[in-house]
Amino acid sequence: MNSENASISERIVSPSYIRQGCQARRTHEQLIRLLLEKGKCPEDGWDESTIELFLHELAIMDSNNFLGNCGVGEREGRVFSSLVARRHYRLIHGIGRSGDIAAIQPKAAGSSLLNRITNSVVLDMLKIAGVKTVSSCFVVPMATGMSLTLCFLTLRQKRPTGKYIIWPRIDQKSCFKSMITAGFEPVVIENLLEGDELRTDVQSIEAKLKNLVPDRLEELAMICDKYGIPHIVNNAYGVQSSKCMHLIQQGARIGRIDAFVQSLDKNFMVPVGGAIIAGFNESFVQEISRMYPGRASASPSLDVLITLLSMGSKGYRKLLQERKDTYTYLAEELKTLAEAHGERLLKTTHNPISLAMSLQGIDQQNDKAVTLLGSMLFTRQVSGARVVPLGNEQTVSGHVFKGFMSHATEYPCPYLNAAAAIGITKQDVDLCIKRLDKCLKNIKKGQTDQSEKLETESENPAVISEDTLNEMLLLLKSGTELLSACKKYQVMSCFS
Amino acid sequence: MNSENASISERIVSPSYIRQGCQARRTHEQLIRLLLEKGKCPEDGWDESTIELFLHELAIMDSNNFLGNCGVGEREGRVFSSLVARRHYRLIHGIGRSGDIAAIQPKAAGSSLLNRITNSVVLDMLKIAGVKTVSSCFVVPMATGMSLTLCFLTLRQKRPTGKYIIWPRIDQKSCFKSMITAGFEPVVIENLLEGDELRTDVQSIEAKLKNLVPDRLEELAMICDKYGIPHIVNNAYGVQSSKCMHLIQQGARIGRIDAFVQSLDKNFMVPVGGAIIAGFNESFVQEISRMYPGRASASPSLDVLITLLSMGSKGYRKLLQERKDTYTYLAEELKTLAEAHGERLLKTTHNPISLAMSLQGIDQQNDKAVTLLGSMLFTRQVSGARVVPLGNEQTVSGHVFKGFMSHATEYPCPYLNAAAAIGITKQDVDLCIKRLDKCLKNIKKGQTDQSEKLETESENPAVISEDTLNEMLLLLKSGTELLSACKKYQVMSCFS
């Protein structure tokens, strides 16, 4: 309520009450002022009332909500369904402009503000999460894979002769396809097994580099000298792990990282559909944003802004800590369960999010048992727990992967994978362990439902749910190790 | 309410009332059954109550809403903010799967159904709008430009040696950038002026083809013989015009169209952010959908599904008719106004959506007057009316365009553009004409605010609002003319 309306109100309701009401309004406005001024996530989360007030204020600045507007263009933000208008808070114009997804849209001052502030707040969160020197980022309404493709397409513009991307193997289709879609040829580097853990084969990368480009070494050296070699990190769900973020921070300090791409939904508890493209060189990040042709959906920006304003940086820190604690708890519980069944918790100390237990015993009992277990867990509403049998073979975009889903041609044993991702609760762990225990017992006793077996054979839902892999961690690990190598050899994950 | 709960309810409330209530429920379910069975847009729009019931039913089939679910993966559809969950109807998992944006997501049966049904309903609408033989389409949560890029990237996979896209000039950045981003080189074909109208220079295209590829003619012929040459149509806002849709239909019958891409928001009155990629060959459309790496936002699908169910096919037909009528009305009003000011309505009979009036007089009076007019209209909340001065020069991705925004190097006069797009009302036209009249009078009298002039010089908002161009129509016109040529020469808009 502006001061004019407030003073009219004072004639209707006692002035002192109205004045107190207006003072209360100012505390909301003060929060908004701080946000606009600092461009940072508030420490304490806002309540829904402030958030909605803010969004409402933004919406009425967009031309589709002007009371006196007349529109005679092709894109006037007209919405047929009030359900749709409402669910978008009447912010209809999307973000960006023909030229640039980060540009200001003349028809939509409010949406433009939303876009700018979101990018600014998200940048602040990346710093808080551990990458302190990140200089620029933007939210892009595409999932991680397509966002990686956009990065690669930007690199192609800059390095028109580039053909290859050196890619330490990660069995996740999106990641692989992001290179194919961009028109590059992935050079797959198989991982090395150290104990239970797969690690990036840095030496192999060096060898491959020499092998691939023997006669272009001079040229390569010149390019490297002038521009360095681009390095794109697929940081899919790494924001939630301080370890991952630290690796990126270090990588950028010691070596070179051009951009790192992270999923919005995997890290910030919002619906699927957006990613953050971030980097240390503002102009390169801008180049990527300018590569996006046309305006785009504001939906992921809106989701992440609402969410971050709700949680506040304190809230996010608390979630990160809880995740860490649950990870430890999951590890203990899984270890106990594994040992009770004659299996073991695999030692994967470099992976701060995912854990695995071997499935040696039931595999020896029955060669279908591992996939059956996956199916049983699916039926029992344990989602995200993935079984990895031996000997899976999968062709992705024409490339054959042996041992698909295990990230290795020949992993020594089948295993079951579970992750402690942001938002997981102790209760999730308890339920999972309890149901898993029951399934394992039933399999051992041979007490499994025939129908489940059939389903398993035809569909294998849990088995092929490849988007729950621990891919990013492996890539990241390679990342750091690569980076130490980079200093010597200018190796890159993204090589063109 | 299932039958068990209904019969318990009969003990609480009189059986005959409960029975009537359940019968009423069945009429909602019947509508849902028809939708699922036919996969078509209902003729009469659904009311909000049925739509929300349906969405609610879908949502509880997704694992993030299972009451007994325990999630131990990285992507469990957890949402922090209830504002966000609510605005997405708790459909959090997005659409698609690592491998394919059109694939079924095991964790989300409801979202998967939503995705399939949306694509099916949208396909039905494309048929209704005039492209009767379209065989496949999918909604992609990216704006038109990025969707075109995805089509081009798919073509690149199929034709790895392709380099060029023959592109009849359209002054819209997104369209141009979609080719650049995909890594192609646009071959710009300037338009021919016939009367007031710009038309595609088909002969020039032929010449360019011979010129570009003289020594590869044999090869080209062979390729053409075997595969034909791909033709992608940027049908940005053409769904709303039966003429445009007819041209595509004819084009596909006589010649060849591989895919046509249209904006969701420009044609279906939903927020910015989605597009439809459609074609006549199902397997090619599938290939495109498989090129999208990873899952994606369900938000545009949700918007368009809600909208189409609300309007029904009857409602859409009514909107199309109203648009046509308003176009005629706008033409009459603009003609009258133009003549009153000594200008004229440009004769652009091939353009069924946009209209233009010359701005010869005020331009001769003062060389800043045209851009000033744009600025004045912006300030007066006339959005979408775009002024096109002479001699604008713009560099897009390194390419210089003379006469930018006029789609021609030297258009004979400056003009003002207005469009009758879907959802426009007679009231919009009246307000626009009234304000425009006032602005023109003020300019002639020299009564313009100094501050407006300043703004004009520094920002030119209306002038540079390039997303309100009539681009698509020109492209489409080229399309048909090209197609008649195609029979002879196998020319293409997208040449690789």
Place this chain on the structure above:
Amino acid sequence: MNSENASISERIVSPSYIRQGCQARRTHEQLIRLLLEKGKCPEDGWDESTIELFLHELAIMDSNNFLGNCGVGEREGRVFSSLVARRHYRLIHGIGRSGDIAAIQPKAAGSSLLNRITNSVVLDMLKIAGVKTVSSCFVVPMATGMSLTLCFLTLRQKRPTGKYIIWPRIDQKSCFKSMITAGFEPVVIENLLEGDELRTDVQSIEAKLKNLVPDRLEELAMICDKYGIPHIVNNAYGVQSSKCMHLIQQGARIGRIDAFVQSLDKNFMVPVGGAIIAGFNESFVQEISRMYPGRASASPSLDVLITLLSMGSKGYRKLLQERKDTYTYLAEELKTLAEAHGERLLKTTHNPISLAMSLQGIDQQNDKAVTLLGSMLFTRQVSGARVVPLGNEQTVSGHVFKGFMSHATEYPCPYLNAAAAIGITKQDVDLCIKRLDKCLKNIKKGQTDQSEKLETESENPAVISEDTLNEMLLLLKSGTELLSACKKYQVMSCFS
């Protein structure tokens, strides 16, 4: 957005766009200013965006939404469920205060404003609807019956010796009970039949008066001389009829009306639950509002305010006109149908809302046929059409009513009643006539489902749906006739 935040925003997004956004905001604020200043319903309805902005502004002025508030009382507006908070727009404190439902609540400046403005806007609507000299009213969150009770209780305070209310018979339980609940004894005046129509028996009222109070005539005269005798009008759904409103206006001018009570839901298309108590003497209306002990729900106020702001006075006038037109249409259709079935439309020219057709024929055919028809209509989802058989007898609060539902001891024929109330559409009429025709034909052919008969006998839903009576009109007619009598005899509908 206040000016400080706007100027910070100008640093983020181009100043001219922000300025335009702020200007657009001012147009919303201007609407709010007009509302506050004039306290009248806007002529043009507001759009949802302005309404929600306004409600949001009100809500943040309530102490439960103060960001820095600490509450240590028993009633702090804390709400557990966010669903509940949201659906009340976070306006939790209700209206009024211990002392007075119309009083200002110190903890809730926003809710208090809402209350005042609602009462003011509703007063304006009563004037527009025809009672031009109404001086005061308030929305009370109780249905019509309970609101009448509150009026009677207020009268009791003023006239502690009053015992009787003279009540021209209307077969509606709420109306009758409102007197009983207030502790009065209704003196039932049976109606006179004039043609098809029942009219208040004014002479009988006079006789009753003399009869009841022979020995107190002197006293009565004295009281009448000094205070007049109170007259309360149950104007249940009369606001929607200009005729009814005119009668009240005239009544107050010529005679005396202390208060008139109308339903919110029946007249303003809001959910059941509120009423308006209005009058011509401000201090008496205030006395009633002060009789309500304690605070009360703001929900009906909120509903009617949202609704009136949405429709605007223009919108309401349009609805009134449409209702009138549909009434005429219903009369014609019902007449045609009646004649086709050998029945007739009853001539009830004084009733501007309800119509009736005789059911003579089918009643003679079968004595259960009339109630069966009611049941059949219920099953076929014709709601509100009420059949009135002969000879119904009902006991209400100990009083026996012969011919219950027909408002008369012996109405000459059974009939079917239908009303053209606000919001009815031509389509409603068409469907009703079509289904009614079918039912009548089936009954004549004896083709009725046995199960329907059984239901009829046990439950008779349509038959006993007594809240759809045309009670108010009869009462009102009595009203005016009484009023003309009042000039002579000081008769009253509410006599104490």
Place this chain on the structure above:
Amino acid sequence: MNSENASISERIVSPSYIRQGCQARRTHEQLIRLLLEKGKCPEDGWDESTIELFLHELAIMDSNNFLGNCGVGEREGRVFSSLVARRHYRLIHGIGRSGDIAAIQPKAAGSSLLNRITNSVVLDMLKIAGVKTVSSCFVVPMATGMSLTLCFLTLRQKRPTGKYIIWPRIDQKSCFKSMITAGFEPVVIENLLEGDELRTDVQSIEAKLKNLVPDRLEELAMICDKYGIPHIVNNAYGVQSSKCMHLIQQGARIGRIDAFVQSLDKNFMVPVGGAIIAGFNESFVQEISRMYPGRASASPSLDVLITLLSMGSKGYRKLLQERKDTYTYLAEELKTLAEAHGERLLKTTHNPISLAMSLQGIDQQNDKAVTLLGSMLFTRQVSGARVVPLGNEQTVSGHVFKGFMSHATEYPCPYLNAAAAIGITKQDVDLCIKRLDKCLKNIKKGQTDQSEKLETESENPAVISEDTLNEMLLLLKSGTELLSACKKYQVMSCFS
């Protein structure tokens, strides 16, 4: 999704996923089944998704949501504004029927179910809260005071000659007015001071009884013998205190309680506007519900149902425990603060919700200081903390109360009152103590803003905020003591 639609869906999305989705649906339905079957509050709160599904299911059973309905009555549940429809979940028909607020409404099976279930769940909660033998209750959409009035009006019907209500003094206007409005004459019994605490003067009640009805003693005895004497308890916010509920339970066991009335908002964290009328004799409670003339708003029922389903009985128990703990904490903090300022915490051990500290010192310093303190707390957004100066005199409905707000003619010292009501947090206490400390210091130093003084004099907002009194407790205390007396003398709080 019914089984037919599910099996069609299996053709669109893999059968096993659809089957899992349907199984998930059944878990929601199972919860609904349990609710319908048991009529009890679920132990674990439901999530919003189940609640909304349930409400949606109810809504589509109401005739206003029938897709094929045609309405020709006056009350068809038509709603103009979609904002209003939405906020009521499209449940528009209210509850009850002309005859009875608890009756089933033929047009609204869903709303009727809602009403029945709400009353049943609320009854369960009253048992859980401590009144184990309560046999009947209903939610009435009126605040506590008006609900008390309805009880008294029911008693009047049963005891037409009753005139008086014996009323142990409580300085709350609503409570007092509820008797006046019902047309009774309150017989005020002043309280006795025992230590710091006011207690009901039971002997005085006995004396008054003899005094009032000396010559009707025989008659009284006969009435008492046959019917007993009615006793209505104003249990305003007592549900949240196990002590209060225990007293009622005991009272009903040893003596007689006809009905006890409690506020919905004060006990269940919902918006102001509803109350629960409960009792031990089902037929008497039904009589009250039948006294309500007409249908009524479903809004308070909807609010409390949503809330109870959200919290579950576990959640409510947790809130009760937290309240108790915060009460203890508040007592400690207030004691410390009081002593630091030379004041003391009043010893009121029988009051389990409210606490008071003396304001002796500042009162002696300056006779305006106490009211000034109230004003300062208001300005500093401490709501609910009430100061009680000496010597206040107030006239309510013609009765003069000396020492108003202190519940006594001459309380020995002025004091400040604070309550630990349900939903209060430790943070509320901390903020309140901190601000109170500051205010007390400023007053002692004489450092108070002149403007605050002025406001204080003119408005005294905190001072007159009488709805935050600890009334109920005093009444209840009287209650039990009365009840022990009742065994001997058949005394009553409500005497007619």
